[in-house]
Amino acid sequence: MSSEETSSDGSTRSPAGVVRLRDVALRAGCSVATASRVLNGNNKVGKAERERVLAAATQLGYVPNSSARALRSQSTRLVGAIIPTLDHAIYAKMVDGLQEQLSALGMSLIINTSEYDLEREKTQARILVGRGVESIVLVGTEHDPDTTRYLRDAGVRQIYTYTCVVDGGDAAVGFDNSAAGRMIANYLRDLNHERIAMIAGVTKGNDRARLRRDGFLEGLEASGLSAQDVFVIEAPYKIENGIHAMQSLMQTYPRPTAVFCGSDILAAGAVKYCNSHGIRIPGDVSIVGFDDLEIAELVDPSLTTVHVPAKQMGEHAARMLSKTPSEKSGHDVHELQTRLIVRESTGPAPA
Amino acid sequence: MSSEETSSDGSTRSPAGVVRLRDVALRAGCSVATASRVLNGNNKVGKAERERVLAAATQLGYVPNSSARALRSQSTRLVGAIIPTLDHAIYAKMVDGLQEQLSALGMSLIINTSEYDLEREKTQARILVGRGVESIVLVGTEHDPDTTRYLRDAGVRQIYTYTCVVDGGDAAVGFDNSAAGRMIANYLRDLNHERIAMIAGVTKGNDRARLRRDGFLEGLEASGLSAQDVFVIEAPYKIENGIHAMQSLMQTYPRPTAVFCGSDILAAGAVKYCNSHGIRIPGDVSIVGFDDLEIAELVDPSLTTVHVPAKQMGEHAARMLSKTPSEKSGHDVHELQTRLIVRESTGPAPA
DNA sequence: CTGTTAGCGCATTCAC
DNA sequence: GTGAATGCGCTAACAG
Numbered sequence: 024m025s026s027e028e029t030s031s032d033g034s035t036r037s038p039a040g041v042v043r044l045r046d047v048a049l050r051a052g053c054s055v056a057t058a059s060r061v062l063n064g065n066n067k068v069g070k071a072e073r074e075r076v077l078a079a080a081t082q083l084g085y086v087p088n089s090s091a092r093a094l095r096s097q098s099t100r101l102v103g104a105i106i107p108t109l110d111h112a113i114y115a116k117m118v119d120g121l122q123e124q125l126s127a128l129g130m131s132l133i134i135n136t137s138e139y140d141l142e143r144e145k146t147q148a149r150i151l152v153g154r155g156v157e158s159i160v161l162v163g164t165e166h167d168p169d170t171t172r173y174l175r176d177a178g179v180r181q182i183y184t185y186t187c188v189v190d191g192g193d194a195a196v197g198f199d200n201s202a203a204g205r206m207i208a209n210y211l212r213d214l215n216h217e218r219i220a221m222i223a224g225v226t227k228g229n230d231r232a233r234l235r236r237d238g239f240l241e242g243l244e245a246s247g248l249s250a251q252d253v254f255v256i257e258a259p260y261k262i263e264n265g266i267h268a269m270q271s272l273m274q275t276y277p278r279p280t281a282v283f284c285g286s287d288i289l290a291a292g293a294v295k296y297c298n299s300h301g302i303r304i305p306g307d308v309s310i311v312g313f314d315d316l317e318i319a320e321l322v323d324p325s326l327t328t329v330h331v332p333a334k335q336m337g338e339h340a341a342r343m344l345s346k347t348p349s350e351k352s353g354h355d356v357h358e359l360q361t362r363l364i365v366r367e368s369t370g371p372a373p374a
Numbered sequence: 375m376s377s378e379e380t381s382s383d384g385s386t387r388s389p390a391g392v393v394r395l396r397d398v399a400l401r402a403g404c405s406v407a408t409a410s411r412v413l414n415g416n417n418k419v420g421k422a423e424r425e426r427v428l429a430a431a432t433q434l435g436y437v438p439n440s441s442a443r444a445l446r447s448q449s450t451r452l453v454g455a456i457i458p459t460l461d462h463a464i465y466a467k468m469v470d471g472l473q474e475q476l477s478a479l480g481m482s483l484i485i486n487t488s489e490y491d492l493e494r495e496k497t498q499a500r501i502l503v504g505r506g507v508e509s510i511v512l513v514g515t516e517h518d519p520d521t522t523r524y525l526r527d528a529g530v531r532q533i534y535t536y537t538c539v540v541d542g543g544d545a546a547v548g549f550d551n552s553a554a555g556r557m558i559a560n561y562l563r564d565l566n567h568e569r570i571a572m573i574a575g576v577t578k579g580n581d582r583a584r585l586r587r588d589g590f591l592e593g594l595e596a597s598g599l600s601a602q603d604v605f606v607i608e609a610p611y612k613i614e615n616g617i618h619a620m621q622s623l624m625q626t627y628p629r630p631t632a633v634f635c636g637s638d639i640l641a642a643g644a645v646k647y648c649n650s651h652g653i654r655i656p657g658d659v660s661i662v663g664f665d666d667l668e669i670a671e672l673v674d675p676s677l678t679t680v681h682v683p684a685k686q687m688g689e690h691a692a693r694m695l696s697k698t699p700s701e702k703s704g705h706d707v708h709e710l711q712t713r714l715i716v717r718e719s720t721g722p723a724p725a
Numbered sequence: 726c727t728g729t730t731a732g733c734g735c736a737t738t739c740a741c
Numbered sequence: 742g743t744g745a746a747t748g749c750g751c752t753a754a755c756a757g
Contacts, residue, residue, distance in 0.1 A: 041528065043750060054728050059752060067726055084524075086504040090444040091750035094733045099441065101505075109470035110685070112463065119460035122487055126498070131505055133482050136473055147477070152392075153437040154452075154482055173435070177392055262668060291672050298674065317613060321642050323649065323674045334461070394734060405744045410736055418742060442734030445749045729756080738747080 042083045050079035100130045103151035104160040107139045120337030128345045141228045145170045152177045158344045164188040165230040194355040196339045201238030203361045208242025211281045215372040220254040220279035222268040222289045265292020280372045287312035287319045305370035324367035393434045401430035451481045454502035455511040458490045463667045471688030479696045492579045496521045503528045509695045515539040516581040545706040547690045552589030559593025562632045566723040571605040571630035573619040573640045616643020631723045638663035638670045645673045656721035675718035
């Protein structure tokens with residue numbers, strides 16, 4: 024049995040009605056090679072021939088088979104991204120920007136989620152390599168050494184995001200988490216807070232959370248406060264965790280007068296706890312978030328937080344990817360600026 | 375020049391360090407055909423041979439080249455999704471669930487965004503077909519006829535989400551937007567509200583927004599209220615739009631005592647407006663949202679809203695995709711249940 | 726400028 | 742059961 028059918032107009036088509044390059048060439052009266060050249064913008068083709076090919080392609084609605092193209096040319100224009108989860112606006116925004124730019128640059132994006140698990144990340148990386156991605160966008164600098172090595176061996180470019188540290192990767196676009204932490208430390212100290220606590224994200228396998236915390240503690244030390252006295256609770260980025268962590272903190276003695284949260288999500292939970300327990304913000308306690316998500320403006324009082332340009336980060340990563348690595352000599356780091364957004368949730372330490 | 379290198383152990387590898395099936399076969403001491411059979415679960419292979427192949431594959435870290443596999447087998451195990459934007463939790467959650475299940479089922483996901491533009495959606499669909507996706511997940515039932523026809527001609531399955539209406543598609547997983555609208559109408563009427571308004575999403579090109587509105591108006595009519603008297607404002611799902619729309623509504627006379635918002639985002643804006651203008655919720659006005667996002671619980675007062683099982687929707691879509699269409703006779707619709715979540719933002723109409 | 730030729734890596738038919 | 746041979750659709754080298 025033949026896998027082809029001969030339709031009434033004499034052309035030969037695949038069963039699914041998919042138009043192949045051969046069909047275009049047939050209609051244009053040239054060889055597939057010529058048709059291929061035209062469709063790939065190769066200049067060395069006669070004007071008349073070129074026009075006929077273009078016309079045929081349009082009329083037939085030709086769409087190149089990217090599997091074949093990829094197999095042959097070793098170029099897929101495919102990029103992969105492995106992020107912790109899409110169910111967190113800070114990552115969804117980044118991916119949104121990444122996708123948008125990539126699409127404009129003629130590349131496609133395959134996404135996978137790791138659920139903050141470096142093991143899972145490794146598995147997903149292998150899958151993406153199998154899919155033929157030429158680059159891979161990862162979150163943060165900390166990864167399983169196997170992952171990094173594997174990707175390097177496979178010739179896949181690694182772009183780290185939300186960080187400025189390239190380490191084993193090829194490029195990074197993000198911001199200085201440690202400096203952001205220090206900035207908050209200074210801000211709270213300038214408001215005369217002395218009893219300060221932090222609700223951090225889980226630092227295991229998460230360098231962003233760790234650097235934020237460390238930078239914060241460093242900043243406090245530098246201002247004459249002992250980091251020993253700073254109570255730090257770690258919790259996954261969920262509202263309930265913010266609530267419970269704040270509850271724990273409010274039961275310590277002496278109570279902190281300021282709490283820095285590693286994410287607006289945690290901060291929103293903290294605010295919720297205070298509101299429902301008669302703890303005034305910022306009268307009794309000041310709360311600082313991180314990320315500047317929509318919720319920062321919606322909670323009452325609105326959150327003082329650190330703005331993270333997530334979408335721009337994704338867009339910039341896409342642009343980095345569109346450049347061939349050779350254009351860039353060695354490691355390529357692009358630092359974006361975070362900035363403190365002062366709203367209603369912070370104030371001077373109570374007298 | 376050869377494109378291969380002979381490494382010290384005598385095996386032949388591609389320059390990029392990628393392991394091919396040939397390498398596995400070589401190490402296992404069999405032909406590529408046998409290796410292929412083993413790796414594809416073909417039964418007709420001797421036990422000893424099978425074990426050796428499996429071992430070799432593991433040791434070498436073999437990952438099949440999916441371009442080659444796709445080209446040969448005409449099966450890519452690739453699915454595409456076109457959603458309005460990732461910068462809206464309701465879609466990000468769905469994609470999160472979709473991706474997770476797809477990954478577990480050995481399929482990969484390419485995402486594209488349309489920004490609520492049906493023209494853009496058409497373009498993205500062509501790109502995805504070129505990428506070889508076997509199915510495509512779309513949001514809603516309303517699409518450019520060209521898109522629908524094109525996908526059908528290309529043999530690509532269309533799964534619609536957030537809706538129960540298949541129309542030109544092959545399957546749908548979602549909920550009854552119209553029924554949800556009616557449910558809210560009944561709920562507000564039971565609370566004795568008579569002056570009722572709505573802040574809807576943009577209905578052009580968005581059947582979900584339109585059905586929600588129409589169902590709501592139908593429900594009000596059925597309860598004896600004239601839809602003529604119901605003021606409806608349309609606005610994109612942005613907080614500021616919720617603020618401005620609420621401002622407009624509060625300047626009408628007589629003021630509505632209840633406002634149904636087509637999204638929690640709009641509702642959150644509405645709440646924010648009221649809070650900053652001394653309008654009591656629900657004392658002066660009741661507000662109902664839609665989606666049940668995290669913000670619904672964070673705003674003060676917390677939002678009465680309609681719960682939409684976005685993540686489950688994505689998960690279910692993935693499962694539908696894993697079944698071959700032939701297993702399902704014709705159109706396949708899966709309806710998920712929405713439910714009313716009553717919180718603090720609603721109460722009886724003021725006397 | 727254009728056509729002919731030769732694979733990319735893999736699954737699969739056909740012999741054995 | 743197993744291996745050799747074939748070609749999926751396309752691009753790139755090589756002739757002409």
